[in-house]
Amino acid sequence: MSQRMNGLPKMAAPTGDYVTQVRAALHAKGMRWTPQRRIILDVLLQSAGDHVTGAALVEQVQARDPETPPSTIYRTLDVLESIGYVCHSHGRDGREEFHVLPGEEHAHLLCNRCGTTWEIPPAELTELVASLNATRRFRVDLSHLTVSGTCPDCAEAAPA
């Protein structure tokens, strides 16, 4: 998942400061920084820029600490989402998908055949946003936008 396409770069990798920021954000709200949360955030950071299902996170976290039950993981994800450091949506199979919040709002491109995803910078979508705003006064939320279809590789492999 999430490879390069057409030479466009993936999102910049998050720095270690991220952990510090999250810890501070938690403390600011009277919440606690625990070993479990550290591991969960770590796992999330490893797949920054990608989407990870809840079940996959459970698996990855338990690979590091088999004692951690799913409930702790899901609850931590809720917490991280509540302070804005993670967001979740739902994948094609309906399972939850989480990812670390990037610095910039962006949409996604998803290939229906191979499942690869890419990020679309907002600049590429200004026309869409402007158009829907003009014709329908609708404010588009790019961060929830996933455009699906067929990527060049798959189209070439099996031209429909």
Added chain:
Amino acid sequence: MSQRMNGLPKMAAPTGDYVTQVRAALHAKGMRWTPQRRIILDVLLQSAGDHVTGAALVEQVQARDPETPPSTIYRTLDVLESIGYVCHSHGRDGREEFHVLPGEEHAHLLCNRCGTTWEIPPAELTELVASLNATRRFRVDLSHLTVSGTCPDCAEAAPA
């Protein structure tokens, strides 16, 4: 769900011929037309143009015939999808969403606040399709596209 917006009409209501077409399509493949399938298709037609979750369909079908178990309903949905009269995707909460195939491929507009959906005719999205095709050689599938954000009514009610 699915109200009018800015004077744009909802999709045309499906005619009774639809049922006849589906029956014929089933028979053409050696499949059978049963009372259960009739009811399920009926329920689907009632919400043509909207999206209905699997669970909601189970509920609605059982309101008409409490004897029908979920398995029959889901299997019928599979069958209807396999012959191309229904398609499914996944909603924001991750549950399956089904809808009767419209005559024309179209995208959806979804308000994150009130949950209302509208159809976007392909004509409004030609720029998006052309742009992604040009810059990334990506073939957009409009029927799976849902653009979410805030509708004019909600924006007015609570300007963020």
Added chain:
DNA sequence: TTTTGTGCAAAAGTTTTGCAGATAT
């Protein structure tokens, strides 16, 4: 009459909840 579909019951898979005890601050 033969293939397909139904109904039931149980399973599968992901995510949630309740609560006693442990831990971070």
Added chain:
DNA sequence: ATATCTGCAAAACTTTTGCACAAAA
């Protein structure tokens, strides 16, 4: 010290599967 978090176990929920019986063609 005390409010928050963890771990466990069990539940919630949607959807799937296996199999004997029923029904459509």
